[in-house]
Amino acid sequence: MxxxxxxxxxxxxxxxxxxxxxxxxxxxxxxxxxxxxxxxRLRRLNRVRRELRRMQLRITQIDWVGAELSVRIERDPAKSLAPLLDSMERRRFRPVDAGVEVAGQFKGVTVRWIERGGPGVGAGRSARLRPGCASL
Known part of the structure; x- marks a missing residue:
């Protein structure tokens, strides 16, 4: 041979x-x-995608260029984020034109979304930081 x-x-x-x-x-x-x-990184991202889908949360963007894996979800006010929030590490809040961007680590991936409306939320207003949370 x-x-x-x-x-x-x-x-x-x-x-x-x-x-x-x-x-x-x-x-x-x-x-x-x-x-x-x-x-x-692919395994971690797929695990997070499955968990978010199980929570009925819709991913609108995936960013895995660079050191940080990040996903953006669509915030549906009719759906509770309690299961996600209970599993996340410390969250950060940053004012943006559309409201407040919330970001935090979930199983090794940064999950982000925009909170719209409500008091103190919106363009030109500063978001209130909750205890244990940091600004982005």
Whole structure:
């Protein structure tokens, strides 16, 4: 059997991650597009997406460029955010034209949304910071 075929066959029988990392003709020194850290970030993002979907919250934007994974959800006043808020770490509030942007860590991903209306919320007004919360 040709000596070049056997290593290729061994590579093809590797795990899905190994297969995604190596293409025929590449060796271990070549750059990898699908690195273990990429897969870990993808797993974390998918876990958060499933949890938010289970809470009936709609994701409108996903940002995973850079060090921070971030998702933006659409705030439906008819739906309670209590399950999300109970699971989040410390939240930050920042006034924006449309209201107040709320952001916090949820299972390793920053979840953001806009709170609209209500007293002290809106353009040109400062949002009140709650105890244990910081400004963005």
């Amino acid at each position: 040709d000596e070049r075929v056997e290593p290729l066959r061994a590579r093809q029988q590797g795990t899905a991650m190994e297969t995604a990392q190596r293409m025929p003709g590449e060796d271990d020194r070549d750059a990898h597009l699908f690195t273990p850290s990429f897969f870990e």
